[in-house]
Amino acid sequence: MVVIILPTKNESESIRETIDRIRSVCSDQIVVVDGHSTDGTADIAREMGVQVIFDNNKGKGDALRVAFDYVDDDVLFLDADGTYPVEQIPEFIDALEGCDVVIGERVEFTDGSLPLLLRIGDRASRTMFRMLYGARLDNLSGFRGISRDAISRMRLESDGFGIETEITAKAVRLGLRIKKIPIAYLVRRGRSKFSPVRDGVAVVCAMVRYRFWGTENQMLICRKTKGMKRDSDEHR
Numbered sequence: 001m002v003v004i005i006l007p008t009k010n011e012s013e014s015i016r017e018t019i020d021r022i023r024s025v026c027s028d029q030i031v032v033v034d035g036h037s038t039d040g041t042a043d044i045a046r047e048m049g050v051q052v053i054f055d056n057n058k059g060k061g062d063a064l065r066v067a068f069d070y071v072d073d074d075v076l077f078l079d080a081d082g083t084y085p086v087e088q089i090p091e092f093i094d095a096l097e098g099c100d101v102v103i104g105e106r107v108e109f110t111d112g113s114l115p116l117l118l119r120i121g122d123r124a125s126r127t128m129f130r131m132l133y134g135a136r137l138d139n140l141s142g143f144r145g146i147s148r149d150a151i152s153r154m155r156l157e158s159d160g161f162g163i164e165t166e167i168t169a170k171a172v173r174l175g176l177r178i179k180k181i182p183i184a185y186l187v188r189r190g191r192s193k194f195s196p197v198r199d200g201v202a203v204v205c206a207m208v209r210y211r212f213w214g215t216e217n218q219m220l221i222c223r224k225t226k227g228m229k230r231d232s233d234e235h236r
Contacts (some may be wrong), residue, residue, distance in 0.1 A: 001135050002028050002093050002145070005077040007055075007063040009035035012044060014082045014189035021086040026093065028071040031081070033067040035059075061156070061163030068151050076145040078104075083113065084143040091181055092145045100150040100176035103168065104143030108184040129168065132134055132211050135178075139168040140203065143183060150176055160205035161199040169210035 004022060008015060015032070022030060032052045042052045048131035053070055064077060076092050079086045084104060093135040095102045106122075114122065122140060129139045142164060154170045156163065171178050 001073045002096060003071045003073050003075050004028055004030045004062065004082040004089065005030045005067045005071070005075050006030065006045075007035070007060055007077065008032055008037060008045075008080050009063075010037045011040060011041045011080045011189075012037070014037040015041050015080050016048065017189075018082065018086065019045065019050060020135045022089060025089050025179070028076075028093070029068050031071060033063045033069055033070075035063055054233050059160035061158035061160050061166070064163055065158075068146075068156070072148065074147045075144065075151070077079045078143040082228055083186050083188045085183050085186065088181065088183060090179075092143075095179045095181060096145040096147060098177070099179045100147045101167065101171045101178045102145035103172055103178065103180050104141045104183040105137055105138045105180040106185040107182045108140055110128075110184060110186050113187045121132075121200055123201075125165075125206050125207075128204070129165070129207055133172045134171060135172050137166045137168050137172070137178070137180065139207070141183075150174075156208060158202075163200040164234060165203050165206040166210055170213060173210065174215050188222045214217050 004026075006015070006018065007127055030050045032042065032050050034042045034045070034052055034054050036054060036057050041108070042054075045052050053066065055066045067077070074096055076089065076096070078086070092102050092104070109119065126136075126138060130136050135229060144167065146166070146167065150171065153174055154167065156166060158166045176180060
């Protein structure tokens with residue numbers, strides 16, 4: 001089973017349509033994790049019979065981690081602002097059966113979906129990720145599927161917009177099975193919460209921080225294993 005997670009923060013303009021579109025293509029459970037919206041987003045979702053939970057008001061990463069802890073199944077998450085092609089959800093669900101992480105690779109940007117400055121930043125981010133990790137992946141895409149096992153192994157930490165980059169980085173470092181699905185990025189409904197400077201720094205920091213994450217954890221596991229072996233030898 002796959003649970004579809006919608007992180008929201010004042011998305012009353014689009015949440016109803018997003019839920020309707022999801023239900024038109026699949027019957028999987030939907031969970032809205034809300035950032036304490038003040039525009040009635042959570043109320044609309046509840047009226048539509050969707051389970052609503054709340055994050056700790058720390059950002060998108062915190063919202064997703066709260067949702068991942070709440071559900072026990074594989075997950076698929078996407079923004080509820082109309083920027084992602086909901087109609088491709090079944091394709092993501094099918095792909096998740098044979099891999100650990102499914103990434104919606106944004107290969108097309110419709111007119112007005114991403115301002116020029118953010119397009120430049122997006123390209124720079126992908127280039128930096130490729131240089132650091134040796135993988136051509138869309139580290140900023142907010143349309144993804146992740147298996148329950150992968151979530152457990154990643155031990156996610158990010159509170160803000162660095163979460164997608166952390167997921168991508170750790171998927172590479174852990175050698176997980178990754179599948180890319182080409183998608184179009186559409187014009188959003190409502191106001192964007194992304195801050196180019198603050199959130200851009202968070203993305204870069206996540207890229208650098210997790211470059212050696214796999215190595216550190218492997219070393220830690222080795223040290224623990226050696227310690228357990230010494231203890232075992234001493235008690236023989």
